[in-house]
Amino acid sequence: MKGSDAPIGVFDSGLGGLTVVRELIRQLPNESIIYFGDTARVPYGPKGEDTVIRYSQDIAAFLRTQQVKAIVVACNTATAYALPTLRAQQDIPVIGVIEPGARAAVQASRGRRIGVIGTRGTVRSRAYDKAIARLAPDATVTTAACPLFVPLIEEGWLDGEPTRIIARGYLEPFTDGKIDTLVLGCTHYPLLKTVIGETIGREVRLIDSAHETAAETARVLRENDLEAGDSNARYRFVASDDPEQFLAVGQRFLGAPLERVELVTLGS
């Protein structure tokens, strides 16, 4: 297949993946995108591996019915647990957020002391530890789960004392020069960049994998001759629950107005 105006399918447990969509739109302005936010089953972070794999398969199957040419798993927990399964089952490219984030961290880190924060599921999977070790076997990786960050962000507590106190607790393992680079290993976390940066200190580089994931997507489309022509890019947003809440909060993640969100129910 030479070129393709089919859309890229992007999914996340909820709204966080919209930070990846924002970068995709910026870097690949010709590409159409269909985004699926599994808001009926958010959050994925505390859930077990089998459950997250099952949910990811449901969503991939839905995206295939929409004729997508590639799938971007814009959720760290789903990437950590389900990427190998999705890649084995799909005959189109499947791109995750962890390898691009790990690569960016290794490039940014001078002292090879890298920290990773994410959901309990992402941390438990050790997916970042493994990805970083493959790229830089001499790197030291310190990880910490920050389970309250997603609900705080989804409720709009992007600043304020509770978020700062909770952030201080979560980031305690990284203080005293223990790391020089911190991976925001959850697509929600870029919205807490200010609080996280002020808590951890300016000398620590923060890695937001959205930018890297979009660059990786561009590369994969190019290598597979799947790039869109000079078409009119179209964007569709689908949620599995409550499109109103998605509309209200999603704009903050996307950094642009959202006009319409469709509702699609998967499984039960």
Place this chain on the structure above:
Amino acid sequence: MKGSDAPIGVFDSGLGGLTVVRELIRQLPNESIIYFGDTARVPYGPKGEDTVIRYSQDIAAFLRTQQVKAIVVACNTATAYALPTLRAQQDIPVIGVIEPGARAAVQASRGRRIGVIGTRGTVRSRAYDKAIARLAPDATVTTAACPLFVPLIEEGWLDGEPTRIIARGYLEPFTDGKIDTLVLGCTHYPLLKTVIGETIGREVRLIDSAHETAAETARVLRENDLEAGDSNARYRFVASDDPEQFLAVGQRFLGAPLERVELVTLGS
């Protein structure tokens, strides 16, 4: 049917309903219980009505395969949205947590100024407003959603500055003598009783519907000749995800050791 040693089925979106189980065990020591915590799909609070009804139907169907003689919906959001549907579909008694909580509030309130806190779903449903108005048409009801309480509780922040600051924000509409009684309209909230009580002031009565719901269950079993004999009560705990996490945190809700949690997957 005269008497029945079949179990009572109890369900919640996650762990909160265990506060109701604790009361059931205390008030009805002969009754066997099977508890289903839908931990794969927790929280229900931010989800839409159709989704919560669908989930509740799945769980009721599962409980029926376990031969339950009655179902206790130990979740305010599920009660608010799904109780009428479940009652219409089931030929066994279905007991919710809202009517008993509303009744207790009306009995406790001298000045007929009642506050209700709950999840976004429970507040949006106006189920407490309607139940209280039926019992005491002259009562003034003030409601507020506290969406971060469930994640804070499930993460063990039962005390501490973040919880106190967030509680002050949520409870602001109730200060200055606006209410004399506050319904904890979510089965998780009894674990924040201390913080809520200190924030709102001692002169406000707190209503925990677990006690009332257990008393209502006792009444319904008696009226339907469904009481268990002097049998050995058996307790089973089932979760739809990650039984380990359920075991670790569930004891706090149950107020007793938990030995074993089974895993049952519903739908997708």
